[in-house]
Amino acid sequence: MKKSKRLIRFFAIAWVAATGCTPAHKTLTPLQALQVALPPQTVTIKLTGYKPAAERSFSNIFVNNFSVKASQGQLTYSSARDGMPDTLKLAHIADYNFGTGSAESAVPYFPDLVLYLAGITSSSQSLLYCPPSQTLSSTNDLFSYIDTRTSPPTTQYLGLRDCDKLYIGLNNNLFDNDGDGIPDYLELRCGLNPANPNDANLSIAGDGVSNIQKCKQGIPVDENANSQPNQLFASKYRTTVQSDGTTAFSVSNLPVLNGGQDNFIAFHLTELDNTTQKSFLFTAFYILPAGSAGQTFSFAYWANQQGMTPQNQGLTPL
Amino acid sequence: MKTHRVSSKISATLACVSLVSLSCNENTLTPLTQNEFANLHYVNVDAQFCTSEPENSQQKIKYLFLIDHSASNQPLFGSPLVAGDDNNTDPVGARRYGPLVQFVNGVIQNPNPSNLTSFALIDFNSNAYAPGYPGAYVNISAANPTATATTQTFDTDPNDFLNTYVIPDWEGCFNNSGQSQNCLGTATNPQPFDVGFTNYQSALAAAQDLIYNDLEAEATSLVTPPVKIDYVIIMVTDGFPNVASPNPPGYTPQSFSVDLQGVIQNIINYKSNPTFGPLISNISLNTAYYYPSAATPDQNDENLLQQMSALGLGKSQVFGNGSSVVYQSYAPVSRQVKYNLADVWIENENAVWWDNGQLMLDSDGDGLPDLIESQLGSNPFVQDSDGNGVSDLVEYRAMGKPCKDASCSPANRNPYAVCDGLSPSTDASGNVTFPYSAKDGLNDCEKLVLNGTQANFDSNGDFLPDLMEFKANLPFVLGASGAFLNPYGDPLNNYQKLKAGLPVSISQAKVLNFNTRQITLEHVQSTTPDNQCYHLIAGSVAALNGGNSIKISVIQNTAVIDNVPILQTAVRALNGMSDSVYFVPTDFK
Numbered sequence: 001m002k003k004s005k006r007l008i009r010f011f012a013i014a015w016v017a018a019t020g021c022t023p024a025h026k027t028l029t030p031l032q033a034l035q036v037a038l039p040p041q042t043v044t045i046k047l048t049g050y051k052p053a054a055e056r057s058f059s060n061i062f063v064n065n066f067s068v069k070a071s072q073g074q075l076t077y078s079s080a081r082d083g084m085p086d087t088l089k090l091a092h093i094a095d096y097n098f099g100t101g102s103a104e105s106a107v108p109y110f111p112d113l114v115l116y117l118a119g120i121t122s123s124s125q126s127l128l129y130c131p132p133s134q135t136l137s138s139t140n141d142l143f144s145y146i147d148t149r150t151s152p153p154t155t156q157y158l159g160l161r162d163c164d165k166l167y168i169g170l171n172n173n174l175f176d177n178d179g180d181g182i183p184d185y186l187e188l189r190c191g192l193n194p195a196n197p198n199d200a201n202l203s204i205a206g207d208g209v210s211n212i213q214k215c216k217q218g219i220p221v222d223e224n225a226n227s228q229p230n231q232l233f234a235s236k237y238r239t240t241v242q243s244d245g246t247t248a249f250s251v252s253n254l255p256v257l258n259g260g261q262d263n264f265i266a267f268h269l270t271e272l273d274n275t276t277q278k279s280f281l282f283t284a285f286y287i288l289p290a291g292s293a294g295q296t297f298s299f300a301y302w303a304n305q306q307g308m309t310p311q312n313q314g315l316t317p318l
Numbered sequence: 319m320k321t322h323r324v325s326s327k328i329s330a331t332l333a334c335v336s337l338v339s340l341s342c343n344e345n346t347l348t349p350l351t352q353n354e355f356a357n358l359h360y361v362n363v364d365a366q367f368c369t370s371e372p373e374n375s376q377q378k379i380k381y382l383f384l385i386d387h388s389a390s391n392q393p394l395f396g397s398p399l400v401a402g403d404d405n406n407t408d409p410v411g412a413r414r415y416g417p418l419v420q421f422v423n424g425v426i427q428n429p430n431p432s433n434l435t436s437f438a439l440i441d442f443n444s445n446a447y448a449p450g451y452p453g454a455y456v457n458i459s460a461a462n463p464t465a466t467a468t469t470q471t472f473d474t475d476p477n478d479f480l481n482t483y484v485i486p487d488w489e490g491c492f493n494n495s496g497q498s499q500n501c502l503g504t505a506t507n508p509q510p511f512d513v514g515f516t517n518y519q520s521a522l523a524a525a526q527d528l529i530y531n532d533l534e535a536e537a538t539s540l541v542t543p544p545v546k547i548d549y550v551i552i553m554v555t556d557g558f559p560n561v562a563s564p565n566p567p568g569y570t571p572q573s574f575s576v577d578l579q580g581v582i583q584n585i586i587n588y589k590s591n592p593t594f595g596p597l598i599s600n601i602s603l604n605t606a607y608y609y610p611s612a613a614t615p616d617q618n619d620e621n622l623l624q625q626m627s628a629l630g631l632g633k634s635q636v637f638g639n640g641s642s643v644v645y646q647s648y649a650p651v652s653r654q655v656k657y658n659l660a661d662v663w664i665e666n667e668n669a670v671w672w673d674n675g676q677l678m679l680d681s682d683g684d685g686l687p688d689l690i691e692s693q694l695g696s697n698p699f700v701q702d703s704d705g706n707g708v709s710d711l712v713e714y715r716a717m718g719k720p721c722k723d724a725s726c727s728p729a730n731r732n733p734y735a736v737c738d739g740l741s742p743s744t745d746a747s748g749n750v751t752f753p754y755s756a757k758d759g760l761n762d763c764e765k766l767v768l769n770g771t772q773a774n775f776d777s778n779g780d781f782l783p784d785l786m787e788f789k790a791n792l793p794f795v796l797g798a799s800g801a802f803l804n805p806y807g808d809p810l811n812n813y814q815k816l817k818a819g820l821p822v823s824i825s826q827a828k829v830l831n832f833n834t835r836q837i838t839l840e841h842v843q844s845t846t847p848d849n850q851c852y853h854l855i856a857g858s859v860a861a862l863n864g865g866n867s868i869k870i871s872v873i874q875n876t877a878v879i880d881n882v883p884i885l886q887t888a889v890r891a892l893n894g895m896s897d898s899v900y901f902v903p904t905d906f907k
Contacts, residue, residue: 072841091847117877119372119654127651129633131624166631168878169600188878191658195881198780201802202661206817206837206856208810222659222850224838 039232040075040255041293045265045286047249048242048318050301052271059270059279060181062216063235063251064189066158066285067263070255071220073229077257080105081158081264083113083189097122101150103158109135113188114164130163138162139175140281141185145314149262158264159185170194175281176270182212183268183281190215191222218255246301260292267315269303284313358677360833360858361866361892363664365901366842368851369874370884372654377599378547379435379650380472381425382528384521385414385487386555387443391512407556407610409512413642414554414608415488421645422476422484434545436472437479438528441487443514444562446524472532518559518572518626522581522603525551529585529601533594546599551585551630552648554606557619574625582629599880603630604648608637653879656848660875660883661781662839663816664856667867667889673791675824677832679862685711685789686720696720704731705749707742711789712764737763757885757907758871759785769795775885776873782816783871783885790822819860833858851903866892868899872906 045063052058066081076085082103089098089105089112098112099105105112106122109130114120120128136142142159162172170177170184177184178193180200187194192211200212209225217234219225225234238250256263267284284302302313391408408414425435440446448470473479529549536547559572572578582603588594589601605623609615615636627634637643667683678687681698688698696703696710703710703726710720713732722732728748740762742750752763758775760768770784771777777784780799787794792801792812804811806825815822818834836857844851859868872886888905 114878117656118879119375119656119877120651121654124651124653127647127649129647131628131634133624133628169881191877193658193875193878193881195878196779196875198799198801199660199875201813202781203814203817204659204661205839206662206835206854207839208814208817222839222852223841227838227840 035073035228041257041259042235042253042255043260043263043265043288043292043294044250044252044296045254046251046296046298047267047301048246048298050247050249050269051245055274056271056280057274058247059272060212060216061237061249061270062183062186062266062268063237063249063254064186064216064218064266064268065254065256065263066189066266068218068255068257070218070230070233072223073227075233075255075257080112082111084116088116092116095121097125102154102156109161109163110167111158111160111164114160114168117188118168128167130161134163134166134172135161137165138172139165140283141165141175141183143266143283143285145264145285145287158266160188168194176279179279180212181270182215183270186215186268191220256288256293259290260288260295261290263288263292265297267302284315286315286317357679357862358832359861360897361666361861361868362898363854363856363859363868363870363901364898365854365870365888365905366851367854367870367872367886367888367901367903367906368845369657369659369849371846372656372848375653375655375880376434376545377650378545380532380547380549381435381437382472382525382549382551383418383437383439384446384525384551384553384555385418385439385441386516387441387512387514388516388556388558389443389513390516390556390558407608411488413637413640415484417642417645418484419480422480424646425476425649433474435476436474437476438470438472439479439483439487440470440521440524440528442517442521442524443512444520445517446520470528471535515561515569516555516557516559517561518553518555519561519577519581521553522578522585525603526581526585529588533588533597536597537593547597548599548650549601550648550650551601551603551632552606552645553603553623553626554608554643555623556608556610557616557623559622574622578622578626579629582626586630600631600650602632603627604632605634606637606643606645606648607635608641608643610640614638654848655880655882656877657874657884658877659850659852659872661873662837662854663783663786663871663873664819664835664837664859665786665869665871666859666861667869669860669862669866670789671821671823673823675821675828677821677860677862681863682710683867684709685785686714690714691720694720695724696726702749704728705747706731706733707737707750707752707761707763708732708734708767709764712760712767715788715791716767734763734767736766740766756784757887758783759887760788771796776883779883780813781873781883782813783873786816786871790816792822819858832860835859845903861892868892870901870906 050058066083067078069076069078069083069085076087078085079100080089080103084098086100089100092098096112096115097106103111103113106115107125107128110128115125137159142157142161144155144157146153147156165172165184175183178195178197180197182190182192182200184194190211192199192215201210203210204222205224207224207226211221214221214225216237219230219234223230233255235254236252238252240248240250242248254265265286265288269282271280271282273280282303286297286299298318299315300318302315392406422437440448470483473482560569561572563570585603586601589598603626605627607615607620607623615638620636624634633648635644635647668680669677670680670685670687672678672687672690678689680687682701684701686696691698691710694714701709704721705728713720717732723730737752740752742752742763744750752761754761755773756765756775760770762772765772765784768788775783777794777796778799780801782792782794782801784794787801793799801813802811808815808826810818810820810826812822815826817837820826820829820832820834838855840853842851842853867889869887869889873883875881875883886906888901888907890899890901890905892899
C-alpha cells in the first residue's frame with residue numbers, strides 16, 4: 001500500500017514538474033490524525049459601545065473561555081479555570097500537590113500553572129513566599145471573583161499577583177513584559193514565554209497562523225490551525241465600527257463544556273497611548289449560567305471613556 | 319482509511335490535470351531561470367521528535383550572610399533588665415550560629431551540585447567587618463561603595479567556610495557538629511564581638527562591595543554558556559539600626575529612605591547592568607528579625623525590615639520567642655526547567671535562494687551556489703575552499719570574495735586576526751577547523767568575523783538560527799532582525815516566507831511557478847509525562863538534484879523564568895529515487 005501511494009505521489013509531482021503548472025492547492029495535504037465527531041457547543045459573546053479616549057488607540061481584544069482547554073483534538077474541562085485541565089491536575093496530585101478546586105490549590109498566592117511550568121514540586125513548594133505587600137496585581141493582570149460553586153462562596157484569584165511576576169523574573173509593573181501584545185498571564189496559559197518578545201509572532205506549527213492569533217482564538221500554538229478539530233474549536237472575531245463612532249466586538253464559536261454552566265469567560269482588552277506609547281490592559285469576566293450553549297450574550301463595554309475604571313469587572317448581560 | 323488516502327491523491331492529480339487545461343496561461347508559466355528550474359522537483363519531509371525532558375535547573379547559588387554583632391545581643395546589656403527590653407537577644411550566638419552551621423552542612427545534600435553553591439559572611443555592628451577580625455573595621459558607606467570591606471570571597475567549600483569564618487566568629491562556642499566547646503560568650507561572659515551600634519547601611523554597602531567584586535571576577539572568567547548566579551543575601555538582626563552620634567554623644571537611628579534605600583537599589587540594579595545582568599539569575603535581600611524572648615517584636619523594626627526586603631525582592635521573616643533563625647527558609651526554590659517547542663525549521667542544504675532571487679544548486683551546502691562559486695573561483699564542492707576555517711559564504715559576505723586570492727591557494731589564505739584567541743585544529747594538509755560552540759552551523763571564528771554571538775545559535779533572539787538567517791542575507795546579530803519585516807509589502811513577511819520555502823530577497827509576486835511548502839504539525843504520544851512529542855510533515859520542499867541534504871532545526875524554549883532557547887538539529891540525505899526523507903527522534907542532536 002505504501003509503495004503504491006508513493007508511486008502515485010511521485011507521478012503527480014513528476015507531472016507537475018514536467019508541465020510546469022502549479023495546481024491550485026499546490027501540495028498533497030497529509031491526512032489529519034485528529035478528528036472530532038461532533039462540533040462543540042459554543043456561545044457567542046458581543047461587546048458594544050467601546051470607544052477609546054482620544055489619545056488612545058485600540059490594540060487587541062482577547063475573549064477566552066477559561067474553563068475549557070483545547071488540545072490534541074479534545075476540549076478538556078478546567079474546574080479551577082486556570083489553564084490546567086482537571087485531568088492534568090489529577091495526574092499531578094502526588095508530585096505537585098494539585099487540587100482541581102482552585103487556581104492556587106498547592107501554595108497560597110502561587111498559581112498551580114506557575115508551579116507546573118516552573119517545575120516546582122511539592123518538596124520545594126514550602127520555600128515560596130509572597131510578601132504581604134505583593135499579594136495583589138499592580139497591573140490588572142489578575143482576576144478576583146467570588147466562586148459560588150463552593151459553600152460558603154470563596155474569593156478566588158486567577159492570574160499573576162505581583163509576587164508571582166517577581167518570582168518568575170517579570171516586572172510587576174507591566175502587564176506585558178516582553179511587549180509582544182499578549183498579556184503575561186494569557187501568554188503563560190497559551191504555552192508561550194512572557195519574557196520573550198518574539199514568540200507571539202512565530203508560527204510554531206508552520207501553518208502561517210501566528211501564535212498570538214491562536215492564543216486569541218483559543219487553539220493550541222503547537223498544532224495546526226487548519227486541522228479539523230482546531231477549525232471547529234477556533235473562536236471567530238468580528239469588529240464593527242458603529243455609526244455612533246463606537247466599536248462593537250463579536251466573538252462567535254466560543255466553545256463551552258457542560259452546556260456552558262459555570263464556564264468562565266475572560267475579557268482582556270489592550271490599548272496604546274498614542275503619545276507615550278504606554279499600553280493599558282482592561283479586564284472583565286462573565287460566568288455563564290446553565291443552558292448557555294447556543295446562546296448569544298451581549299455586554300456593554302465596562303470601562304469608562306478614559307478606560308481607567310472600573311477594571312476587572314464582573315459583567316452583567318444587556 | 320488508506321484507500322481514502324490513495325484516492326484523494328488520485329483526485330489531487332486529476333484536479334491538477336483539469337487545472338492545467340483551465341487556468342494555466344503564458345504569463346504565470348514563465349519560469350524565472352529555465353536552467354535551474356528545469357531540475358526543480360519537490361520532496362516530502364516526515365519527522366518525529368520530542369521536546370527535551372525537564373532537567374534540574376542549574377545555577378550558582380551564592381549565600382551572603384550579614385550577621386548582627388551589636389551590643390544588644392549581650393545579656394545584661396543596659397542592665398538592669400526590664401520586661402520588654404530589646405536586649406539579651408542572643409547571648410551565646412545560638413540563635414544566629416547554631417542553625418547557620420547546620421544549614422551550611424545541610425546544603426551539600428541539595429540537588430544542586432555542591433560546587434555551584436558558595437558562602438560568604440559579613441559581620442556588622444558599628445560598622446561592617448570581615449568575620450573574626452573586629453579590629454579590621456573598614457568604614458564603608460553608601461557614598462563610598464567600592465571601598466574594600468573585606469578580602470573575603472564566596473567560598474565553595476562548606477567545611478572551609480565554617481572553619482575559617484563561622485566557627486571563629488562564633489567564639490568557638492560549638493564545633494562543627496554543634497557540640498559545646500570552650501565558649502567565650504556565655505550568659506555571664508558575653509561575647510567580646512557583640513559590641514557597639516547597629517549599622518545596617520554599612521552592612522549593605524559591604525554586601526554591595528562583595529557582590530560587585532564577585533561579579534567582576536565572574537565576568538572575566540566567563541565560561542560559556544554561563545551558569546547564572548543567584549545571590550541570596552540574608553540579613554540577620556535583632557533590630558534597631560543606629561549609629562553613634564558624636565555631638566551630642568548618643569546614637570542616631572537609621573531610616574529607610576535616607577540611609578538604606580539607595581544602597582539596596584544599587585545591589586538590585588546589578589540585575590539590569592549590561593555587563594553583570596546576563597550573569598545573574600536573581601539577587602534577593604532577605605531579612606531575619608530575631609527579637610528577645612521577653613518582648614513582642616518592635617513594630618518599627620519589623621516594618622523597616624519588611625520595607626528593605628520588599629525593595630530587595632526577598633523574604634522578611636520574624637523569629638521570636640527565643641527561636642533560632644531558619645536559614646533553610648531562604649534557600650532558593652529548586653525547580654525543574656521545562657521546555658516548550660518554540661519553532662521548527664526545514665532547509666534543503668543543497669538548494670538555496672541566492673541574492674538575485676533564483677533558486678540555485680549548492681552542492682557543498684555552504685550557502686554559496688555552485689554557479690556563483692565557479693564565477694568567483696572557489697570550489698563548489700568544498701565549503702571552505704581555502705581551508706582557513708572560514709566558509710566560502712562567510713568570506714564572500716565579509717570580504718566580497720570567498721578566498722583571499724582567486725586561486726584559493728592555502729598559502730595565500732586570509733588568516734582573520736580576530737580569531738587569534740581561538741584554538742583551531744589543523745589537519746595534515748594545513749586545513750583549519752574552528753570549534754563550534756553553537757550548533758547552528760557557524761563556527762566560533764565565523765561568528766567573530768560576522769559579529770555574531772559565539773555561544774548563541776540565535777544571536778538576535780528571533781528564533782531563526784544564525785546560519786539560516788545569514789544564508790538568507792538577513793541580519794542575525796544582536797539588536798538587529800529582519801524576521802518580521804515585509805520590505806515588498808507581500809502577503810507574507812520574511813519569517814513566513816522562510817517557513818514557506820520562499821526567497822526573502824525578491825517580492826513574492828516575482829516567484830512564479832513554485833510550490834510553497836505545506837507543513838503539518840501534530841501531537842503524538844509523549845515519551846514522558848512532562849514532554850511533548852510531535853509528528854511533522856512537510857510537503858513541497860524544493861530540491862534541485864538527486865543528493866539533497868535536508869536539515870531540520872528544532873528550537874525549544876524554557877516555559878518560564880529562564881527564557882533560554884536550545885537548538886537541536888538533524889540532517890538526512892534524500893536517497894535515490896525516493897521522494898521523502900524520514901527523521902526519527904534519535905536523529906535530533
